[in-house]
Amino acid sequence: MKFIPTELPGLVIVEPQVFGDDRGFFMETFQRPKFAAAGIDVEFVQDNHSSSRRGVLRGLHYQLTRPQGKLVRAVRGAIFDVGIDLRRSSPTFGKWFGLELSEANRRQLYVPPGFAHGFCVISDAAEVIYKCTDVWVPQDERTVLWNDPTLAVKWPVESPTISAKDANGVRFEQADCFA
Numbered sequence: 001m002k003f004i005p006t007e008l009p010g011l012v013i014v015e016p017q018v019f020g021d022d023r024g025f026f027m028e029t030f031q032r033p034k035f036a037a038a039g040i041d042v043e044f045v046q047d048n049h050s051s052s053r054r055g056v057l058r059g060l061h062y063q064l065t066r067p068q069g070k071l072v073r074a075v076r077g078a079i080f081d082v083g084i085d086l087r088r089s090s091p092t093f094g095k096w097f098g099l100e101l102s103e104a105n106r107r108q109l110y111v112p113p114g115f116a117h118g119f120c121v122i123s124d125a126a127e128v129i130y131k132c133t134d135v136w137v138p139q140d141e142r143t144v145l146w147n148d149p150t151l152a153v154k155w156p157v158e159s160p161t162i163s164a165k166d167a168n169g170v171r172f173e174q175a176d177c178f179a
Contacts (some may be wrong), residue, residue: 001028003038008092010112011083012040013099014071018106027106030071030131040110042069044131052121052128057160059118060084060144060153060169064176067113069133077126078102079119080156084144086177087114094172096153101128114178116144120157142176143169 004013016027035042052058059082062068072081082098100122101107111117113133143166146155150172 001031001034001038003040006097008083008085008095008097008115009090010110011085011097011115012038012110014108014110016106016108029073029108035110040112042133044071044133046132046135048130048132048136050128051125053125053161054121054123055157055159055161057118057120057146057155057157057162057166059166060116060146061118062086062116062142062144063134063137063140064142064178066134066137066140067178068136069113070111070117070130071108072101072111072117072119072128072130073106073108074101074103075127075129076103077121077123078104079126079128080122081109081119082117082153082155083109083111084116084151084153085114086116086144086175087179088177089179090114093177094151096151098153116142116175118146120155120160122156144175145169145171148172
């Protein structure tokens with residue numbers, strides 16, 4: 001596995017080694033000792049799987065008192081995946097990073113606790129699987145507006161399909177953030 005740091009401390013691109021032949025392919029998507037050696041020493045406790053159609057945008061979500069680290073990958077189709085640093089003590093507080101995750105490139109993104117996370121679907125459909133370091137606690141979840149002008153995320157969709165929860169997110173200036 002190759003671990004590629006981004007400009008946001010803790011947010012890491014993971015490129016698994018893929019072994020392919022005429023039967024198909026095999027790849028290891030997580031091995032705790034390899035992740036720990038790369039500085040990601042976490043225990044995952046929940047796996048999630050979503051399916052969405054082109055133009056769906058999910059996010060920007062985070063949990064405040066029980067923050068989740070997430071290891072995200074697209075197993076079908078393609079998404080534009082985004083992490084936003086919400087750690088006030090971080091030199092990159094309020095900055096975002098995004099990249100394409102797809103079944104073709106097989107990349108993963110590790111989004112550490114203290115970040116908001118979201119993605120939009122850029123293929124006809126996409127299935128996303130992500131591992132979490134803590135369980136989902138609905139009353140602890142927060143949502144920052146996907147189109148907040150201060151964050152200015154450059155989403156590759158103009159008029160996304162979003163949930164009511166995401167439409168009612170708060171602006172970055174009003175968001176509960178981490179120390």
